[in-house]
Amino acid sequence: MEAMLPAEAGLPGVADCAPDLFITRISKEACGRLWWGMVAAGFAFQLLPVVVVGIPLPAFLLSARARDRYAFKLSTHRSYLIRQVAFIAKFAAGLCWGGHDSVREALALPPYATDPGTWRAS
């Protein structure tokens, strides 16, 4: 997630948006299809540098510059399935990033109110 949306152009990156808390939260709340899709995409993201940029290392061992190039190439790859890996990673990254107060402030959007998470119990 952090590689997909790093800080740039005056905007915070995912790393500035409490990604650990986000992962903990979504792991508890997401439906199985979303959570396991994210897990699978996360593994695939780590394993695909050799296919996408020809570097036989997992993504977490790439230099920051190489990882950035890899993130871009992954999401514009000619293989549809590889692009879907990037899509899921960007979807999760976007949910974490776009709702964060610092990002919304940078985009001239008001901060979100708290989500009540409530419903009629009777």
Place this chain on the structure above:
Amino acid sequence: MSHLAYQPPGPAVELEADYVVVGSGAGGAMAAVTLARGGAKVVVVEAGPWRDPEDYPSTAYAGLRDLFDDWGTLITSGRAFWPVVQGRAVGGTTVINSAICVRTPGDIFESWKKDHGIDGLADSVWRYQDQIERELSVEEVPERARGHSNRLAIIGAEKVGYESHVMRRYVKHCQGEGQCLQGCRGRRKQSTNITYIPEVQRLGGQILSCAPVERVRIEGRTAVGVEGRFVHPATKKKGARYFVRATKAVLVAASAVHTPLILMRSGVKSPALGEHFRSHPGTGVFGLFDDPVDMNIGATQGWASTAFRENPGLKLETLAIPPEMVASRLAGGGAELTRRLSRYRHMAMWVHAVRAESVGSVRPGLFGKPVVRYSFNRRDMERLRKGLHIVAQTHIAAGAKAVVPGIFGLPYELKADEIDKILEASLEPRNYVAVLSHLFGGAVMGADPARSVVDGTGKVHGYERLYVADAAALPTTLGVNPQHTIMGVAATFAEGLLSAQGQKPKPRASTPAAA
């Protein structure tokens, strides 16, 4: 008790009513309130929880969690993986849509008559649509709530030279908060959870929420009720079982995806069940403007055009989407993606829905979850591509410096003199991102039991007291937003049931939730 939410494991809950309605969205709520107005005792059974506007989420994250079916993760199994989006709450998709109100075009009834043997619905559906428009305060998006994106679209369409208009919606005095997709916390949107469902309660009906239906209980060939088990909306833990007996009829209105599955699980036999699934897949183009557009200020959707409904088969609309969703919609990753997102304020998203001829199916998959098989044929892909070009033209005419077409294989941005490249783009569905939000079929109506599941009154062929009253019964696409048609058809079917009992719906019980 007029509302029963999640019940922990324990003795089974048993209720009885004249009619049981499965689902509380556009079709279910409309059928239920029509029956209740006729003096019938109605129980509405809804899979999702009942959230009032005070309970609605603010963030897109919680919107997906709290209001969308399975977080919006259902995707088509076909050539491309396109999301199939619908709500899961009391009020169904009416809670999360933009409440767009378009009357059923006359040619739809002609096609239902000619191709499906269904006649005599038009007058009743239009009469109900008149009534619904009054009751749900349908109005044009007011000037103060239009926002810059919607205003620019009007200018663009005028300059390109096609008809367009400010949307009419079931929204009372819209304040332009840009929160339609997360539910309107300001109570402006007249979704059925704050209008018709409370009226059903006032008329003596009961609502079961957090109560997904497992099956309709059928004895011989007669539906006698529905059964299932409560599910906790947060923990997903299963609670008590329930059975609701219907002394007169069961009406299934759980959506074009879930209605066919419920009928299948209930043992209904029909060669057409789960078939003839149709949609209006939608996609869009971002315009990049010099000045900030701030598309999230103003009505989420406030402008539309039906000028291309018949040829090539498109509906155009504005659609404001939050940055959370734009991140996955734009091509690229890494620092380049953040740079692209840094222009969020200057982006306007305008979309089109394709009146598609492609047909798919709905089947149960692993763990009973729905599997939607659906792929676009070549003609529909040509419509999709043509629509993107029209939208791009409109952006440029409105003053956009460039557009982002979102087609794999084309440059990320196209300048004014480059937009014709869209017309040369590949027709491979995998090169496009689309969403299925208008869904039809799966239990379609028709005169021939070999090609349809229900007849022109909504009754399931070959079964007694079993009806379908939602988009699943619609045998064609419409080329316009479907909520008004679903409501008109559902009310007509419900009135038919009352008439058979010598009853008639009375005028509304009292005013709905005011803004």
